[in-house]
Amino acid sequence: MHSNIQLPEEFLSEIEAILPSTLNMQDFIDACKRPLRKSIRVNTLKISVSEFTQRAKTKGWELEPVPWCTEGFWITADESVVPLGNTAEHMSGLFYIQEASSMMPVSALFESSNDSYQSVLDMAAAPGSKTTQIAALMNNAGILVANEYSASRVKVLHANIERCGIKNTAMSNFDGKVFGGWLPEQFDAVLIDAPCSGEGTIRKDADAMKNWSLDSVKSIADTQKELIESAFHALKPNGTLVYSTCTLSTYENQQVCHHLKEMFGELVEFDDLSDLFPDAQLATTEEGFLHIFPQVYDCEGFFVARIRKTGKTTPPDVKKRMGKFPFEKAPSKTQIEIAKQLKESLDIDLPSDSSVWLRDKDVWLFPNALEPMIGELRFSRMGIKIAEAHKKGYRWQHQVATTLTLGNEPKCVVLSIEEARDWFMGRDVRPDTTPGKGEVIVKLGNDVIGLGKWVGNRVKNGLPRELVRDKNLF
Incomplete structure (x- = not known):
């Protein structure tokens, strides 16, 4: 229980109003x-929901749908x-591991089965919960620009993108106000x-309101207005913008959306989210926004608005x-040769919606949908190496x-639980199997967890440093 939380009187007065x-x-x-209920989101780039729920049963995990x-x-x-x-x-x-209410903005972005996007911007992406959710709903296709203003949080964002098997992102490290221009x-x-x-x-962080003040709220709202203007300029005509916060103040929520309407008039249309899910109308405002107080769905307080740009x-x-620009697109002959060698080495095909780019001796795979933006913005990392x-x-x-x-490639080695534990701790492993040669796909059960290289009777660990864990696992 967070029974000792401090709720400032001025804050309570604002809420009551x-x-x-x-x-x-x-x-x-x-x-x-009340403490938050723990929630998770299945990564459908790696496993289906039905397969995961079956696995959860074997683990003794009880699941309740969000x-x-x-x-x-x-x-x-x-x-x-x-x-x-x-x-x-x-x-x-x-x-x-993602708080349930924070799944709502992406669900609103992909409200309809007709919401298929080739280019998406996640303007404030770290630590990556919504970025990875968007990538899964895009089925790893198109281009997803994941921007994070805080340089210290970019490393965590990249680690989560890597862990979730995402290939369609380009990461950037800017103030979101730059995108409109x-x-x-x-x-x-x-x-x-x-x-x-x-x-x-506050249900997650008992100190969340420790330094709260109405002046601070209004100051943050001024920044949010600049960000939503930038987002609107970056959006194509007939495109969809979702604005969300994990706060309750109308200064930071409704008033920011109305500011956009005042700036752009008829070019701004608010979508009604009252049918987004069963009982969504319990938290829907007269404009069609979702303004969620924590007692309504037993989750964090949240706000979500879905906005269309009509021109x-x-x-x-x-x-x-x-x-x-330090990369150059590989000549067709080189692309064909790399694809051939990858197929021969690991029986893996290069995707048709991506192209090979070179930087010195490094070989990268960039989404084709990124190419119109190359030279227009400096990205910190694009595609996958x-x-x-x-x-x-x-x-x-x-x-x-x-x-x-795809999970059925023949050149693989399946680790035991003990070996997989060593693998995720950055250690080489010695599987009880006939040694092979060269690179090998490393699996735990049917799950691909990385790439190693046979050196004698051991598999040399190829796990990136940011994914290595230094404590006991499983």
Whole structure:
């Protein structure tokens, strides 16, 4: 219980003023004092929901569906011995530990089965819960630009993208305000899960309201208005923008959306989210936004708005200073040769929606949908690194196995639980099998967990440093 949480009187007064007549303050306060239910989202790039639910049964995990996310579940599991984050299933990227309400913005972005996007911008992406959710719904196709302003959080974002087997991202490290000018009308869809005062997160963080003030809320709202303007300029005509926060204040929510409407008039249309999931109308505002107080669905406080852009806008003028782009697209002959060697080495095909790019001896695979943006914005990392060239051919890399395999490739080695534990701790392993030669796909059961290389009777560990864990697993 978070019974000792501090809710400032001024904050409670603000909540009381905006609380719908169907709700009451005591229920709100009681809900804030209850710890959150733990929830996860199945990563369908790695496993189907039905397969995962069967596996959960064998683990003794109890799952309750999250109504607004087909892949989401509240989970009850005994974590006294092994935390969920240290399970083989989590390390293999089969699921993501994600608060249930934070699944809602992406569900709103992909509200209809007709919502198929080739280019998506996630403007404030770290730690990656929504980025990985979007990538799965895009089926790893097209281009997903994952931007994070905080340099210290980019490393975590990249690790989660890697763990979940995602190949269609380009990462950037900018203030989100730059996108409207630098990449105007480039995206079919934009998600801006905006930096906010975090009023809805107190069930997870008892100190969330420690430094709360109304002046701070209003100051944050000014920043959010600049970000949503930038997002709107970056959106293509007829594109979809989802604006969300994990806060409750109307200054940071409804008023930010109305600011956009005041700026762009008839070019802005608000979609009604009352049919997004069963009982969504319990949290729907008159504009069609979802304004979720924690007692309504027993989750974090949250806000979600889905907005359509009906025509073109005039983006702000910017002066670009771009350094020399360090990659070059591989000639057709080289692309064919790399594809041939990969097929011969590991029986893996290069995807037809991507192309090979070279930087010195490094070989990268970029989504074709990224190409219109190359030279328009500086990305910190694009696509996946698939190989390093050397005298005798190519040395294949970890993400070849985790993003390009189908799971039935013959050149593989299946580890025991003990060996897999060593593998995720960065150690070489000696499987009880006939040694092979060269690179080999490493699996735990049917799950691909990486790429190794036979050296005598051991498999040399190829796990990237950011995915290595230094404590006991499983």
